[in-house]
Amino acid sequence: MKLKKSKKIKKRPGINDETSAVSDEMQEEDSEDIAAVPDAIRYDEDEGEEDLNPELKEQVGPGHRLLGRGHRSTRLEERSEAALLVSEFGANAEGDGAKIELSDLLPTASKKAQKQIETLKKSNRTLDTPLSRQETERIHRDVAFQKVATEVSQWKSVIQQNQQAEQLVFPLNQEPSGPKPIEHVVAGWKAQTPLEQEIFAVLNANKQPINNPILTPAEEESIKAMSLEEAKIRRAELQKARALQSYYEAKARRDRKIKSKKYRKVHNKAKRKEMLKQFDEMVKTNPEGALEELKKLEMGRMQERMSLKHQNSGKWAKSKAIMAKYDEDARKAMQQQLEINKELTQKVATALNNDEEDEDDEEEADTEEVLPDFVNDVEKAGDASNPWMRGKLTEEEQEKEQESKMAEEVILLEDEEEMEEEVNEEEKLLREFENRRKQQEEDIVDETALSEFTSIIRGLTQKPEVETIVDNSTPLEEGLTRIQTLEDTEKLQETDISETAEPEVVEIVQADETAKETSTKKAKKRKRNIELKEVITKESRVVTVPLKVTTEEVGEEDMEDEMDQRGLIKEAFAGDDVISDFLKEKRKKEDAGKPKAIDLTLPGWGEWGGKGLKPSRKKRQRFRTKPAQAVVRKDAKLPEVIMSEQRDKSITLHQVSSLPFPFENYAQFESTIRCPLGRTWNSEKTVKKVTLPRVVTQLGAIIEPMGREELKKSQQQKAEPHTATNQKKGPNNISNLLVI
C-alpha cells in the first residue's frame, strides 16, 4: 500500500500544473482516508515505513511521512523537479546512469530471498527461448493423456470382474425383485412429511422407542429388575442346593472311609453293574459318548491284560500258593484274585460292539436281498423257447469248460497260471470301467472347476498391460445354400461327408504258399489258444440292471405249445452254431489284423525258372521279410467280444480331430465332454447351476451404460473380500445389503 501511494506522489511532478491540482485533490482524499484509519494500524504502517530503504525514502520525499500523519500544510510547500527516470514502481535511481538494484525493489525480502538474488546476480546465464507453440501443445497433450489414461485405468478391475463373471445380469444396478426382509424396509424408512418429522422429533426428544415400539428403555429396565418375592424364592433355592451339596460331600467322605472288604466288593460290583447299565443306555441315546466310554473300558482291559496284578504271580501270591495246600482262606484269596482278573479282562459286549460285528454280515446280505439275482437274469421265458437268444454266450462254453478242464488241467498247468493273471487283468479293467462310471458325479465338480479354469484362462489372457484379447472366434462357414428345414441340415452333413471322405488305404495282401502254410500252422496253434480262452472261468461282469420282465411266465397250459415252438426253432436253426460262428469270425478278424510276412522272391533271378521250378529255399529265406510283431489286440483277453481297432469313418465324422482352443490337453477336454448336463443324470439343482446362462437381460428394460456406482462397488468389494464372496453367492444376501 505504501508503495502504491508513493508512486502516485512521484508521478505528480511529471504532470502539468492543471492536472496536478486534480491529483492534489485526490491525494487529499487519499490522505484523509488514511487518516481515518484507527491509530493502531497507523502505527504499524509507520513501522513499515521506517523499515523502508533510506534511499527510497529520500526519493519519495518527506511528503510521505506527512502523508502518513495526515499533515497537509507541510506537503504543500514541497516542490520537486521533474525526474528524468520515472520508475514504474516508484523506485528511482540516484543520479544519471545509476541503476535500480533488485534489492531496492525488495526491501523487506527475507535474508533467504536476498541470498537467492545474489546467486542469481552471479550467474550470467540467459533464459532459454520459450518452446514453440506446437511443442508446448504436445507437452500439454502428453500430460493430459497420461492423466486420462490413469483415470480410465480405474475401470480395469470392474472390466476384469465382468469378464470372469459366471453370470452377468443386466441392467446392472437393479433392485433385487421380490419381497424385502422387513428389517431393511424399516431401516430404510425415513420420516418424510412434516407431520412425521414432527412426531419423530418428539419421540426422539423423549427417548421413546422408534423401531421397536413395544417397550421404552425405562420399562425395559424395570423389567430387568426383579421383584422381591422372586428374589426370595431364588435365594431359598440356592440355599437348598448348597445344603444338598454339602450333604453329598459328607456322605461321600464317610463312604470313602469304610474299610470293610465285603462292603467294597459289593460296592464295586454294584458300581460296575450300574456303569454297564448306563453305558447301554448311552449307546442308545449318545452313541459318540458311548464309544468313548467303550474305549476307556477297552483301555482298562488292555492294562489289566498287560499287568500281572491279579495273576497270582506276585510275592504275596507266591507265599499264598505255598500256604494254599493247607489254608483254605489262602486258596480262596487266590481264587478271588483270578476271578477279578477274569472279570476285568472280559470283553464288554454291548449293542455298539454287536452292531459293528454284524455290519459286515449284513452288508453281504443286503446286496443280495435288495437286488435279488433273478432280477438281473434276462428273460427266463425266452430262454426256454429260444436257446440262442439267451444273451448268454458263455453258458455253453462253461459246459465245455468243465468237460475240457479235466483233460487239460494236467497238461496246461503253466498256461493256467497265465490265465489267472489274465483274469486278474480283466478284473482290473472291469473295475476301471466301474470307477469311470462312478466318476461321473465327480465330473460335475470337474466341470465347474473347468469353467473356473476357462475363466482363469480368460483372466490370464487378459494380460495386465499389453491387453491382447484372445480371438477364439472362427470364421463363419458362409455358403450359397440356405437352411430352412431340418432336411437342409441333413444335406449339409451329407455334403460334408462327401467332402471329407478320404481315399481308403489299400491293403497289400500277398498270399503265398509258404505264408499259407505258416498261417495254417499258426491256426492250429491258435486253436489251442482259443480253447484256452474258452476255459476262462471268470465271467465278464454283467451290469446289474433290474430289467422289466418283457415276457410273462409260461403258464402250464402253454407248456405244450411252448415246447412245440422251441422244437420248431431248434429244427429251423439246427445247423447253426452261433458260438462257433462267432469264434470263427473273431479269428478271421484277428488274422486280417496280423502283419504278414512278405515274400519278395522273384523266380528266375539267379537261377533257372519255369514251370514246376521253385526258387531255392535259401533264396526264399533271403527275400522274405519277417512280419513285425503283432500288436496285442484289445479283445485278446475277452473271448466274447470283437473289438475293432480300425478307425471307423462314420464315427470320425462326429469326432473332434484336434484339441480345441482353451484346453491344454486331451484329458481336460474329455472331462468336459464326459460329464452330462441334463436332467436325466443330474439333480435339479446341479442342472440349474450348470445351465446358468452367461448373460441375462430383463425383458423390456433399458440397459444403461456402466455408471460410477459400479466402480465404487468393485472398490468396496476389493476392500472387503468377504462381502464380495457373499455377493457371488446370491444377490439378495442380507449381510451384503447391510454393508452397502
Add this chain to the structure above:
Amino acid sequence: MKVKVLSRNPDDYVRETKYDIQRVPRNYDPSLHPFEVNREYARALNATKLERVFAKPFLASLDGHRDGVNCMAKHSTNLSSLLSGSCDGELKIWNLTKRECVRTLQAHEGFVRGIVVRFCGTSFFTVGDDKTIKQWKMQSPGYGEEEEPLNTILGKTVFTGLDHHRREGVFATCGQQVDIWDEQRSSPVRSFTWGVDSFSSVRFNPVETELLASCASDRSIVLYDMREATPLKKVVMTMRSNTLCWNPMEAYYFTCANEDYSLYTYDMRNLEQPVVVHMDHVSAVLDVDFSPTGKEFVSASFDKTIRIFPKDGGHSREVYHTKRMQHVICIKWSADNKYILSGSDEMNIRLWKANASEKLGVLAHREREAANYNQKLKEKYQHHPQVKRIARHRHLPKNIYHQAKELRVMREARRRK
C-alpha cells in the same frame, strides 16, 4: 433275520395342494442311464439344427422415408421410439411396437447428418447440411401449432456429426473442427482442432463421460477430454474410419468402422496397435454400434450386409442380409439388447432380432430352462465337427460370397509373400 419293510412318509410323495407340481422321483444311478455322452451329443446336434431352422432374424421393415436413411437415434428413455433422418432433410419418429411413423418433420435442407436424443428424453438435437444445429421437442406439436425447433444455432461450417453428453447439458458436434457446446449458449464452449481436416463422427464415452473420440478424414482417430484445452491423442490408420463406438460397459475400449472392410477395437490407453481386428465384410464398413451389454457389436457395411461380432472375436458370429436391402448406412442396437435396427440406402429401416433364433416374448419357465439347456449343450459340443458345421453355416448372396472368396485368396497370397 431282519425284515426290511418299505415305509414311506406320505409327506414325501403327497402334494399339499392340487396346484403343486407332481414330484417325480428319480433314480440317478448312472447304470440306469447309459450312453450319456452319445445322447447329449444327439441332443446338441438337434438343438443346433433347430437353431438354424428357426433362425429368422428379420422382423419388420419401416418404410416411409423418401430418400436414403442417413442417421438414426435411439430414444434414451423409451424403448419403442426410434428417430431417423434421411438424405432429404426429413426426420421421422417411429413407434417400433406398432411399426409405424408417429411424426414427420422437415428438419434440415439437405442431409440430416446427425440426430441425438437428450439424456432426459424430452428433446433431441439434429445437425444438417444447412450448417445448423436444431433442438426439437420430443412431443409432437399440438393442433394448429407449427413444427418449429426449440433452438436453432447457425454454424459457420457444415456439421457432420453430433453426440450428447450422458448426464449434462453439453453436446459435441464435428465438422471442420470438434466443438463442445453448452445447451444454453449459441457459440461453442470449446473447439478442438489438430491439423486441418474434417471430421466424420464424434462420440462421447458413455462410461467416462468427459471423454470423446472422433474420426477425421485424414485417416486418424482423435481422442479428447472435454476438460482439457487440447486434444489428447491421435492415431493415424491406413484408411479412413467412418464412425466409432465406445463400449458401454468397458470404459477404455472403442471400436471403429474402417474403410478397409474391417473394424478395429482399440484400447484407448494404448493406441499403437488395435486389440482386435474384426474382418468379414467385403466392403467399407459404414457404421457400428455396441450392444448395451458390451459383449457384442453390430456393423453396417457398404456390401449390403449387417454383421454381428463378439467384442473379442475377429470373425462375425452372424450375418444378416435381404434381397432388397442396399448399402446399409446406419445401424443401432436397441437398448434392451434384443433388436437391431438398420437404415439403408433404399429408404427403409429394418428391424432385426439380435439373436436370430431366439423366441420373442415372454417365455414359460420350462421353455426358458430348455433354451438354457440347449444353449449349454451347443456350447459344450461346439467343437464337434458336425455341430460346428451346422452352427456356423450361413447363407450369403452370390456376389458377396464370391467377393469374400476373392478377398480370402488375396489375403492368402499376401501372407505367402
